[in-house]
Amino acid sequence: MANALFFFKALHVVGFVSWFAGLFYLGRIFVYDEEASGKAEPERSTLKQQFNLMEWRVYRIICNPAMMITWTAGLIMVGLGLFSPLVPNYLTSGTPGWMHLKLLLLVLMTIYHLWNKRIIRRMEAGERPFSSWQYRLLNEMPTLFLISISYIAVYGKAGTLNYLYLVGGIIVFVGLIFLGARAYKKAREKVQRS
Template identity: 55%
Template sequence: MQYYLYFKAFHIVGFVSWFAGLFYIVRIFVYHAEADDKPEEMRDEWKKQFALMSERVYKIIMNPAMMITWTCGLLMLGFNHSILQQNWIKVKLVLLVLLTAYHLYCKKIVGKLKRNEKTYNSFQFRLLNELPTLFLVSIVLLAVLKDVLNFLYLFGGVIAFGALLYLIAKAYKKSREKNQK
């Protein structure tokens, strides 16, 4: 039982670090996209720096944190495999697979930025940066409320929260454009 608590502690440390990396890397993508608006003599140097930063965040923070999260989570399931009979953990595992796909998609973007290929504009990256928030809220609610939570309400709430984040991002974009004039 004592090992289970260590795995749980490191699982929490892992997912906190993983989400920190997921939030930070897409913020770097935003800055990389905004470098196109800088004077030409600065643009290439800034883009190289942001590409390097995103590559380091991916390799040094995100990958190890994801591996710690998955490893400790699976070890916890190994010590308490009866938990797999509960519906909330099945939904959580599906969300984690989708989050891992998002993680790998970020790797694809890191490669494109390194090769200086066209990706998204800064607004699109800002929207992409909200996806981990939706995953975080969903996963934490599942882990805390477990089967008490009605999954349909959770899904509806996450969709509504995502729509709210989109509206906030649109308003922020409009405000920035207004202030630039």
């Protein structure tokens, strides 16, 4: 049973690494797609068509399978812990509630994943739901999920997760991301003016 746990744990890691890679890349393509909207024809149509093709490929070929692998392997690990005394029960071991919080964040990340599909469809229809700067900020959402889920999993399993430090750290990190994005935006605008 322990060998099965290790197999599914490795598969889970492969799944979530691929999922995050896809979401990060998809977010960058959104930025480029939006910036292509400001180009003159025929460059605009050519770029937008290419970016739309790339968005769908990343979403369907990388993000969707990786999300399914992540969820499947993770739920199997939880199930193994419920039904085998040889495998830790992740729902009851470690810091109380850590697995529930991790699962909640995974549900929110799945909602974010599905929301990206809606964005692709809207952009494909010619809508411009966000500015390139807003897409840059949205592209940081997977970073927040990655950091939060990783720390919750490591410290929660060890039984040393402090929820106050977790929330405080996330708030500080969000602030730093926002300040960095704003500084980058100002630097870009300064270069474009000169």
